[in-house]
Amino acid sequence: MNEKTTVLLAEDEIALGTIIQESLESRDFKVILCSNGEIAWEKYKSEQPEVLVLDVMMPKKDGFTLAEQIRKIDPFTPIIFLTSKGQTEDVVKGFGHGGNDYVRKPFSMEELIVRIHAQLDRRQLKNQQSDWLPIGKFEFHPTRQLLKFEENETPLTARETQLLQILLENQNDISDRSLILTKIWGNDDFFNARSMDVFITKLRKKLQKDPEIQILNIRGYGYKLVC
Template sequence: MPTILLIEDELALGMIVKDSLEVRGFTVRYAADGQEGFALFQQQCPDMVVTDVMMPHLDGFTLAKLIRRENTTVPILFLTARSQSADVVRGFELGGNDYLKKPFSLDELIVRIKARLGQAAPVVAAPAILIIGQYQFDHAKQRLYHQGQAKVLTHREAELLRCLYDQRNQVLKRATVLQSLWGDDNFFNGRSLDVFITRLRRYLRHDPQLQIVNVRGLGYKLMM
């Protein structure tokens, strides 16, 4: 069964969430603060991390940053009462995959966890290095190579490039990538996506055969 690492400093809430997940068949490892949570992450290699943001010793954003240094694919879902746009954006920029505001429905949490675990299913025999025209893309290390030079990508840049590659020469729907990488297809996130597309076009500019084209009203297409 999938193993969930749950980090929540409110003990009562943590126990309710833990019990609810275990009743539904998940294995849950619980930590009451970020330091304990990171130690458990290094020991257990969970299938998903569900963490509060405001915690003693080590906050959830710093925890996510540490986790992403060791693992770029494990899904991270933030539980928090902080709802300002800047906080949400920071969480995603640090490698978070989803963001659930307190108070929340346990049923909604379960649905989001199942959705993220489904997206995280491994692809059979996926190559370590992807060839994109004149470039070599190491998704796990978030590096894009061209003529021996390496460009270090952010987590979201790497995930977006991987999505475009997986759908190469086909339309990558805008709403799909926004829900997958930003967790919401609202206007603000849409503008952020446009910025990331512009960055990737700049990174790939040395190969004239590569194009990321807009498909009006639908999304983007990586032409190879």
């Protein structure tokens, strides 16, 4: 990249924060490391980072509170939470406070870097939502909730649109089943999982005019849109 992407990293464990900073800088990111939420808030306002990586448990201002504060003035900059908490209710709380992704400690640096790149790609995709997005021989318009094949347009429901958008953002990669359920349905319980399976079936039927498009069920992980 010609111009370095700025990552604001808020992590109160100095040793871990330094490791993350050095790893990201070795991948050509510019990293602003903050040791607590209050410093991170001030740096966010002055530096305007492209991505925020926030530890949940921090002194002075925790990650959830900081994210909520940022979301009042900035609905778009991607926020990735770092946490040792693994309960579903914590994940739901994180998304409820404006998070885009959730990385559980301990994690590999490769995982974090991949997730940062994924959020940057998704933001770029969202910036193009006024346009038709290609899916094989189809075109998809998220804002208008439409699928188009040749000259024929097919309306989508709000949940079909959300689900297809997540699959498209992760095209040819696995979309995590639990994260989809949490983002769209609010939690990943059995009944919501069955509901999502129904919506996946509906999308498959609507996309079947192009045999090159597949929505694969990756057992134990999630779904993959291949086209």
